[in-house]
Amino acid sequence: MSRIFLSALFWAGVALPGIALANAPVPEIVIDVDNQEMTLMQAGQEVAKFPVSTSKFGLGDEFRSYKTPVGVFEVCDKTGGTLPLGAVLKKGQPTGEVLQPDAPGRDPIVTRMIRLRGLESQNRHALERGIFIHGTPEERRLGKPVSWGCIRMRSKDVVTLYSVVPVGTRVVIKGTGHTGGLFHWLAKVF
Secondary structure, X not given: OOHHHHHHXXXXXXXXXXXXXXXXXXXXXXXXXXXXXXXXXXXXXXXXXXXXEOEXXXXXXXXXXXXXXXXXXXXXXXXXXXXXXXXXXXXXXXEXXXXXXOOOOOOOEEEEEEEEEEXXXXXXXXXXXXXXXXXXXXXXXXXXXXXOOOEEEOHHXXXXXXXXXXXXXXXXXXXXXXXOHHHHHHHHHO
């Protein structure tokens, strides 16, 4: 089988018993705060795009700021690999509760948690601050900066991401923090 064909099957989530994908390029995650979207890359090529939600408090890495840090990170831990969509996680542990998308009045971490470690001085507190990529029940609010610092995703999207990114995956979070209004419109035009 060709490497391209194997890679396509890998990204499609097709199980290939007895065939190792050791030569497949390691994926990379790029999060664009200004456009509130995540791009999954492999060998420099876009593989998938997902809507996300970053912090409503802007960008930064200060303790108790609830801001989304920027720069280069790595995936350092993953939690929830066998949980159903909407499973609530508290302090990294399943509570037994399962929420449907857009459950009224609820905003916990759900489905999967992908923990990030900052690799630069500008994001060195990310691990201690508990910055994750995770599922959210507030799926209708994706595409807007409404989180408390983490990167939120649809449950089905975070399951896909979780299944293809190993610990050690490089994550880049970039942006100016200007996600609306005239500045955002001008940035898209020019």
